[in-house]
Amino acid sequence: MSVTTDTLTKPALVRIDGVHKYYGQHHVLRGIDMTVRQGEVSVLIGPSGSGKSTLLRCVNMLETINAGRIHVNDELVGYRERGGRLHDMNAKQIAAQRREIGMVFQRFNLFPHRTVLQNIIEAPTQVKRQSKAAAKTRAMELLERVGLVHRANHYPAQLSGGQQQRVAIARALAMDPELMLFDEPTSALDPELVGEVLNVMKELAASGMTMIVVTHEIAFAREVGDTLTFMDGGVVVESGDPREIIANPQHDRTKEFLARVL
Amino acid sequence: MSLIAPARSTADTDGSGRGKPQMIQAVPVRHPGRWACAVVILAFAAMLAQSLVTNENFRWDVVGTYFMDVLVIQGIGWTLLLTVLSMVIAITLAILLAFMRESENPLFRSVSWVWVWFFRGTPVYTQLVFWGLIAVLYPKISLGVPFGPELFAFDTQDIVTAFVAAVLGLGLNESAYLAEIFRAGLKSVDNGQMEAAEALGMRKSRIMWRIILPQAMRIIVPPTGNETIGMLKTTSLVLAVPFTLDLTFATNGIANRSYLPIPLLIVAALWYLVITSILMVGQYYVERHFGKGVDNFVRIPVDKATAVKPAAVKVVTAGDSNESGVKEMEEKP
Ligand SMILES: Nc1ncnc2c1ncn2[C@@H]1O[C@H](COP(=O)(O)OP(=O)(O)O)[C@@H](O)[C@H]1O
Ligand SMILES: [Mg+2]
Numbered sequence: 110m111s112v113t114t115d116t117l118t119k120p121a122l123v124r125i126d127g128v129h130k131y132y133g134q135h136h137v138l139r140g141i142d143m144t145v146r147q148g149e150v151s152v153l154i155g156p157s158g159s160g161k162s163t164l165l166r167c168v169n170m171l172e173t174i175n176a177g178r179i180h181v182n183d184e185l186v187g188y189r190e191r192g193g194r195l196h197d198m199n200a201k202q203i204a205a206q207r208r209e210i211g212m213v214f215q216r217f218n219l220f221p222h223r224t225v226l227q228n229i230i231e232a233p234t235q236v237k238r239q240s241k242a243a244a245k246t247r248a249m250e251l252l253e254r255v256g257l258v259h260r261a262n263h264y265p266a267q268l269s270g271g272q273q274q275r276v277a278i279a280r281a282l283a284m285d286p287e288l289m290l291f292d293e294p295t296s297a298l299d300p301e302l303v304g305e306v307l308n309v310m311k312e313l314a315a316s317g318m319t320m321i322v323v324t325h326e327i328a329f330a331r332e333v334g335d336t337l338t339f340m341d342g343g344v345v346v347e348s349g350d351p352r353e354i355i356a357n358p359q360h361d362r363t364k365e366f367l368a369r370v371l
Numbered sequence: 372m373s374l375i376a377p378a379r380s381t382a383d384t385d386g387s388g389r390g391k392p393q394m395i396q397a398v399p400v401r402h403p404g405r406w407a408c409a410v411v412i413l414a415f416a417a418m419l420a421q422s423l424v425t426n427e428n429f430r431w432d433v434v435g436t437y438f439m440d441v442l443v444i445q446g447i448g449w450t451l452l453l454t455v456l457s458m459v460i461a462i463t464l465a466i467l468l469a470f471m472r473e474s475e476n477p478l479f480r481s482v483s484w485v486w487v488w489f490f491r492g493t494p495v496y497t498q499l500v501f502w503g504l505i506a507v508l509y510p511k512i513s514l515g516v517p518f519g520p521e522l523f524a525f526d527t528q529d530i531v532t533a534f535v536a537a538v539l540g541l542g543l544n545e546s547a548y549l550a551e552i553f554r555a556g557l558k559s560v561d562n563g564q565m566e567a568a569e570a571l572g573m574r575k576s577r578i579m580w581r582i583i584l585p586q587a588m589r590i591i592v593p594p595t596g597n598e599t600i601g602m603l604k605t606t607s608l609v610l611a612v613p614f615t616l617d618l619t620f621a622t623n624g625i626a627n628r629s630y631l632p633i634p635l636l637i638v639a640a641l642w643y644l645v646i647t648s649i650l651m652v653g654q655y656y657v658e659r660h661f662g663k664g665v666d667n668f669v670r671i672p673v674d675k676a677t678a679v680k681p682a683a684v685k686v687v688t689a690g691d692s693n694e695s696g697v698k699e700m701e702e703k704p
Contacts, residue, residue: 169570200574208572218567222585222664232571235581264664277567284571 119147121180122288122319123168128177130163130343137163139343140177145288145321145336150314152330152351153323155340156366161323164340165290168321169210170203181209182287208236211281215293217273219265219280225252226261229280237284244283251279255309271302275309282313289313291322325370331355339363433634437625438641446621447642453537453606453617458599460542465549470579472554483550490547496611498544502536503612537609545602552594556587588661596654600647618642 123145130138137160145151153161166172168179170187179186186206188195198206220228229251230244239247252258255275257268265273274294281289291310295303307329314320314333324330330337330351337351339362347354347363355371358364423429437443468486471479490498506527513524531539560583568578607619614620618639626635659667 171566171569204569204572204574207570210570212567212570214563214567216563218561218563220564220567220582220586222661224664231581232568232573235577236572266664280571 119149121145122147122149122182123151123321124178124180125164125168126178126180128164128167128179129175130160130167130172131175137343138167138174141340141343141345143338143345143348145319147319148317149335150320150322150333152334152337153321153340154325154327154330154337154366154370155346159340160343161340162292165212165292165321165323168288168290169207169212170198171212181206204236208232208284209286210288210290211284211286212290213274213277213281213292213294215296217265217270217277217297219273219277221265224262224264225257225268225276228265228276229283232280233283248279248283251282252276254282254312255279256305269302270298271305274298274306278306278309278313287319289318289320291320291324293323293325295324295326327355327367327371339366341366428633429637430631430634433629433631434637434641437622437635437638440625440638442621442625443618443638443642446616446618447646449616450603450606450618451646453534453541453609453614454599454603456538457541457545457606458602460538461545461549461598461602462595464543464546465553466584468546468550469553469557470576472550473557473579475575487547487550490544491551495540495544495605496608499537499540499608499611502531502540503533505531505536533612533614537606537612537614540612541602541605541609545598549595549598552598553587553591556589556591557583559590560586585661586665589658589665592654592658592661596650596657599654600650603646603650604643 121144123143125141125143128138128141129136141160141164143151143164153164155161163172167174168181168186173187184206187198187203189198189202190196219225220231223231226245226248229248230239230241233239233244233247234241249258249261252261255278257272257275257279260268260272260276265276268276278289278294294310295306298306303326307326310320310322310329311333322329322334334351336348337354338348339346339354339358339360341362346360347358354363355367358367468483471483472487474480509527511524512527512530513521515521515523557579564582564586565578568582569575573582606617609617610620622635622639626632629635
C-alpha cells in the first residue's frame with residue numbers, strides 16, 4: 110500500500126504555514142505547519158478539541174484563518190494578494206476555490222429531500238453547468254465505485270449510515286476535486302459499518318487521490334496513510350511515517366493518546 | 372437462548388427452531404370510561420341536531436334560497452381572488468424577507484427587520500384604511516430623480532383601485548407574519564446542509580433556494596396553511612378600504628335588505644367552511660410534496676436514466692441479492 114517513496118518527490122498540493130485561528134479569545138490553532146504532497150494520504154489524529162476539524166475547515170474556507178497562509182495548488186486560499194496587501198475573496202472566488210476541494214463530514218450531511226442520484230448531480234449540474242445526462246452518467250460511475258448503484262433512486266433516510274457516507278464520498282468526487290478532506294468519516298457509524306467506508310477510502314487513496322483524513326482509526330492510518338500528524342492543543346506535536354510513529358512515538362502526549370485509542 | 376425466546380421453544384415440536392412461533396393473543400385493556408363519554412357526547416349531538424332542525428329561527432329555507440344566490444357566488448369569487456392574490460404577494464415577500472434577514476448584508480437585515488416591525492406592529496384594519504386613502508395622501512405617483520426631472524407619472528386613483536388597495540393591504544400585512552414563519556423554517560434546517568453545499572462550491576443564494584428552502588418547507592407549510600385560512604376570513608375586513616364585493620359584504624347586504632341576519636350568516640359560514648375544507652385538502656398534497664425523503668420516502672421515484680445504464684446491471688445483481696456482498700466486493704480493489 111505504501112506509496113511514500115513516490116509521493117515524497119511529488120510537488121506539494123497543500124501548504125499550511127504558521128496558521129493561527131481564534132474563536133473570539135479562544136486560540137484554537139497555534140501556528141500549524143503542514144505539507145501535503147500530490148497523491149499523499151495525510152492522516153490527522155489527536156484528542157477531541159485539539160483543532161483537527163478547525164484545521165480542515167480552514168483549508169476549504171468554512172472558517173477564516175487569523176494568521177499564516179494556506180496554499181492549495183500554489184493558490185492562496187481565501188485571499189487575493191494585490192499591491193502587497195491581502196484582500197478578502199468575494200463569494201464567487203471562494204466558491205470557485207472550493208470546487209477543487211471535496212469534503213466528507215462526520216454526519217454525512219446528504220440532502221435528505223433528494224435521492225442519492227440527485228444528491229450527486231446537484232453540484233455538477235448547478236455549479237459546473239454539466240448537462241443532466243452527463244452528470245447522471247458520471248454519478249452512476251461513481252456509485253458503482255462505491256458499490257451503491259442499486260441505491261441510486263433511494264432517499265438518504267432509506268440507507269444505512271455506511272451507505273450514506275459512501276454516497277457522500279461519491280457526491281464530493283462528482284466535482285472532480287484535486288483534494289479530499291475527511292472529518293472523522295466513520296465516527297458516527299455503527300462498528301460493523303466502518304469497514305465499508307474505510308474500504309472506499311482505501312480504494313480512493315490507491316487511485317492517487319490526495320487526501321487529508323481526520324480519524325481515530327489507527328489501523329487505517331498505519332495501512333493507508335503516507336504521513337501521520339498528531340495534533341494536541343492546537344499545535345502539531347509530531348509528524349512523520351505512520352508506522353514509525355505508531356510503533357515508536359517520540360512524545361509523551363502522543364504515547365498517551367495512542368495508548369488510549371489503540 | 373431458551374430464556375430469550377420462550378415463545379418459540381414451546382411452539383417447536385421438533386426443537387429445530389423452524390416451527391411457527393406461538394402468536395400472542397392478549398386480552399385488550401377495556402375502556403368503560405370511553406363508552407360512557409361517547410354516550411354523553413352522542414346525546415348532546417342529537418340535541419344539537421334536533422334543535423337545528425326544529426328551531427324555526429334558523430330559517431333553513433332562506434339559507435337554501437340564498438346559498439347559490441348570484442351575489443353570494445360572486446362574493447365567493449372575489450373573496451377567493453383576494454385570498455389567493457394577497458397570499459401570493461405575502462409568500463413572495465416573505466421568502467425575500469426571510470432570505471434578507473438571514474443574509475450577511477447588514478442593510479438587507481435591517482430593511483427586513485423594520486418591515487416586519489412595521490407591518491406586524493400596526494392593525495391590519497388601519498393598514499387597509501390607509502391603503503384606501505393613499506390617493507388622498509399621494510394623488511400622483513411619479514418616477515424620477517429626487518429633486519430632479521420626472522420620468523413618468525400616474526394618477527394614484529387609476530393604479531390603486533379599491534381592489535388593488537385591498538390586496539396590497541392584506542398582502543403586505545401578511546408578509547410580515549409569514550416572514551417570521553419562513554425564518555423559523557430556514558433556521559430549522561441543520562447547519563450541516565449549508566456547509567455541505569458550500570463545500571461543493573455552491574453559492575449562498577442557490578443553496579438557500581435549492582437546498583435550505585425545500586427542507587424548510589416541511590416546517591413552513593402547516594403554519595402557512597393556517598395563515599391562508601386566516602386570510603380567507605380576514606378578507607372580510609376589506610370593507611375598510613372600502614372594497615364591497617366580497618362574501619361577507621354580499622351576505623351582509625342581503626341580510627340588511629331582507630331583515631334576516633341569521634340565515635345569511637349561516638350561508639356565509641357554510642361557504643367559508645367549504646372553502647377551508649378545500650384548502651385543507653390542498654395543504655395535504657403540498658405537505659406530502661415537501662415531505663419527500665423525510666416523512667414519506669417509501670415511494671421511490673422511477674428514473675429511466677439509471678435503469679438503462681448497462682454498467683449498473685452487474686453491480687445491481689451483486690449488491691441487491693446480498694448487502695454484505697457489496698462489502699466483500701470492495702475489499703479486493
Ligand atoms: N464555531 C466555534 N466557535 C467557538 N469555538 C469553537 C467553534 N468550533 C470549534 N471550537 C472550539 O475549538 C476547539 C477545537 O475544535 P475542533 O477543531 O472541533 O477540535 P477537534 O476536531 O480536534 O475535536 C475546541 O475547543 C472547540 O470547542
Ligand atoms: Mg472534530
